[in-house]
Amino acid sequence: MPMLPKTCGYILQESLRSLKRNGWLNFAAAGTTAVSLFILGFAILLVINTNFIAGSWESNVEIMTYLNDGVTGDAITALRAQILAIPEVKDVQFVSKDEALATLEQQFGQNGQLQESLGGSNPLPDAFKVSTTDPREVAGVAYLLGRMPGVDQVRYGQEVVDKLLELTYWMRLVGLAIVGMIGLCSIFLIATTIRLTMFARRREIGIMKLVGATDWYVRWPFLLEGIILGAGGALIAIAVLFFSYSTLAPKIMEALPFLPLMNSSLVLLQLFAGLLAAGVGLGVIGSLISVHSYLQT
């Protein structure tokens, strides 16, 4: 069990002394850690947000059933009855092409500009908005709807969500690979920094070991140095992430109102705590690599 020796003051003093000694290398080590953790945090935010968007789209389990152009009057009534006959269907709502255009106008257009630019014609089809009793029935119901006469196309949220999730899968993979590589660099740089410190103090370490200092007593100052480097890098990454996210997220939501972004401070806090822990982890691994090879004899 790693036991802290009684003289904590000594450990802190030694760590700070060596941090002062190799200034530039410290900067490089903490900087690489910061870059690696920034990318990690950025990727995680991206994934969190896509999941968030996917979730909000997924809860819209309505199936849009677009009708062929020629379907009118009685055919629509008959189709409506047919849809309602499916046991899993909860509700059916007819959306005429005019209503659809009006909704679109409301979302995007400004004062009739849309209709103007379309030259008075309406390219949108009539449609049924079908909701199911259970979101899990959506795919099955959508299949049935697609085979009904007069139905042109069936669209539901899941399709988009699936595409989105496929995209995040690749994003996650690429992000992880990048984080892994830069993480290795940061471990390597921390290990090098610690090794230099140990080299500068090799006589002291040699004497410590000769007079019977325990390995943990020798280890602690270097471990602490690594932790400080890793945590320092993490704090830089967290600061950059926090400021960029808190400035960018509102702007994105303003510009793209259909993209709901995650803005829970609890989730952000958890993410930042995780990044800090990762930074400390990198520091510990880096310094242990150097210290371990040194303390073998």
Add this chain to the structure above:
Amino acid sequence: MIQFFNVSKFYDGVKALVGATLQIERGEFVFLVGPSGAGKTTLLRMIWREEVPTRGQVYVCGRSITRIKHSEIPALRRQIGMVFQDFRLLQERTAYENVAFAMQVIGSGRAEIRRRVPEVLEQMGLKDVAGIFPRQLSGGEQQRVAIARALVNKPALLIADEPTGNLDRDTAWEIINCLQEINNQGTTVVIATHAREIVDTLRQRVIALENGRVVRDECEGAYANAT
């Protein structure tokens, strides 16, 4: 206190020590002699477990150094004081701090350090140079600081590897007298040395090594073979 049973040590085929068997009792004063490369340092390094034998068994203070756990090595070394030809003092620390360092790193309390360090410095006649850095001390004073550091944790065994190798004749005697005094107070002392005059004058137990073998072990021995 120290037992070697048929101990050999090979480095990449080079035989540093071959079938060495010897025994040193508590309270003894022993010279380890022999030409450079005879295996003296290898033998000493096994005592504080910096080396392990390729073959054979070494017991120090009742523990087998081949079977001792890594975590138990510090406890073993705390029973052994070590002194070297090159003193191995920390240049950026004063004489006092060098001695106190040995207590700090094994976790001694501050009050105990403040009590014990001046005591040892006084014993070694270093009271007046306590606040001085090694650079400003004479060779003999530096070696006495090193001995004070070796003694400060009250070891049962003191090992000196060529302690007088860097010192002039008078200073060498001064250091040897110190070590004898320490032995008189009950500490086992083992000295590896080239100092023929000292060994021949003192007539203590002499263990001679040649080409890694123990060639002589005499109670009131001389540096060279009597015959």
